[in-house]
Amino acid sequence: MKELEERIVKDGKIIGDNILKVDSFINHQIDTKLAYQIADYFASSFPNVTKILTIEASGIAFAMATAAKYNFCPLVFARKSSSLILDTKHVYNTKIASYTKRITNNVYVDKHYLKPTDHVLIIDDFMADGNAAMGLIELCKKANCIIEGVAVVIEKAFQHGRRRIEKENIKVISAATIEKFENGGVIFK
Amino acid sequence: MKELEERIVKDGKIIGDNILKVDSFINHQIDTKLAYQIADYFASSFPNVTKILTIEASGIAFAMATAAKYNFCPLVFARKSSSLILDTKHVYNTKIASYTKRITNNVYVDKHYLKPTDHVLIIDDFMADGNAAMGLIELCKKANCIIEGVAVVIEKAFQHGRRRIEKENIKVISAATIEKFENGGVIFK
Numbered sequence: 565m566k567e568l569e570e571r572i573v574k575d576g577k578i579i580g581d582n583i584l585k586v587d588s589f590i591n592h593q594i595d596t597k598l599a600y601q602i603a604d605y606f607a608s609s610f611p612n613v614t615k616i617l618t619i620e621a622s623g624i625a626f627a628m629a630t631a632a633k634y635n636f637c638p639l640v641f642a643r644k645s646s647s648l649i650l651d652t653k654h655v656y657n658t659k660i661a662s663y664t665k666r667i668t669n670n671v672y673v674d675k676h677y678l679k680p681t682d683h684v685l686i687i688d689d690f691m692a693d694g695n696a697a698m699g700l701i702e703l704c705k706k707a708n709c710i711i712e713g714v715a716v717v718i719e720k721a722f723q724h725g726r727r728r729i730e731k732e733n734i735k736v737i738s739a740a741t742i743e744k745f746e747n748g749g750v751i752f753k
Numbered sequence: 754m755k756e757l758e759e760r761i762v763k764d765g766k767i768i769g770d771n772i773l774k775v776d777s778f779i780n781h782q783i784d785t786k787l788a789y790q791i792a793d794y795f796a797s798s799f800p801n802v803t804k805i806l807t808i809e810a811s812g813i814a815f816a817m818a819t820a821a822k823y824n825f826c827p828l829v830f831a832r833k834s835s836s837l838i839l840d841t842k843h844v845y846n847t848k849i850a851s852y853t854k855r856i857t858n859n860v861y862v863d864k865h866y867l868k869p870t871d872h873v874l875i876i877d878d879f880m881a882d883g884n885a886a887m888g889l890i891e892l893c894k895k896a897n898c899i900i901e902g903v904a905v906v907i908e909k910a911f912q913h914g915r916r917r918i919e920k921e922n923i924k925v926i927s928a929a930t931i932e933k934f935e936n937g938g939v940i941f942k
Contacts, residue, residue, distance in 0.1 A: 587866075625830075
């Protein structure tokens, strides 16, 4: 998406070797007009969605905008917990490692909110090694949902997220795909 | 709001004496159609808003829906941190105690994203003792923002949130106001 790429060039900040900071328009302050444009892009790529799944917190804004495009379909956000949820009778759970925060969260969804009849679109703000997306895919598999695909706002194509997800025969799209960082700038794919 | 009250009666669950569980449509799975109706209600109550402020995670969905009603104004969500952010040069911070989780979070907003020219509407999903709202008000005051008001999805009127906020001469509205719980049911104000 041209609008997002231009914005990343204008307002993104590269920290260290490969952390892109987009706090000013994606994950602390949100440019909501851009977010709804990104939602349009997601919705045009996946026609048959009946439920949106994301993970707290930054994914929720994009999930909310995208749900509106599917005639206001339900949105479920997986919750993080510092302690392992042992109540596997009522929840599906997994562990998700955060690339930037270098911690692992226990993540769960109440079994009532993922059903075999759901056509699920998984949404997140960033994809690097794909840990969050893979964790959400695992929750969908436990629930026997139909996974329509994964849509992320910004993908780092030099990491392994896409390869891991496509290996599961699941379609992935990203609104901006970063090929590499070079001389303090961003090269898009 | 009649739609929300009816939904609380239909799908809300009262846990113990005064915890209302609305996981199925507000803060785990979200009925996004209802959320955008709630956003309409919020927007009709505050005409002059240029920025939405909320706190991760459940507030983000309602903040995102509401921002769309203000011609897609920017949305800022305060971030929680397990450790105190000592970088007071770059962030405004405060502490917010969670009523249901019985923990206190350090909460911060980057100084770039709250400015004296911002007309801020503070949004959250629940208000009990008003700790989250009061914390967000404190961040706005540190930034010298113009606070247009506080809008919450569900207010527990038998706790002290509203009194604390109105004492600051700040307008509060709630989409559903619970007077009390009685015989396992909800009485609205």
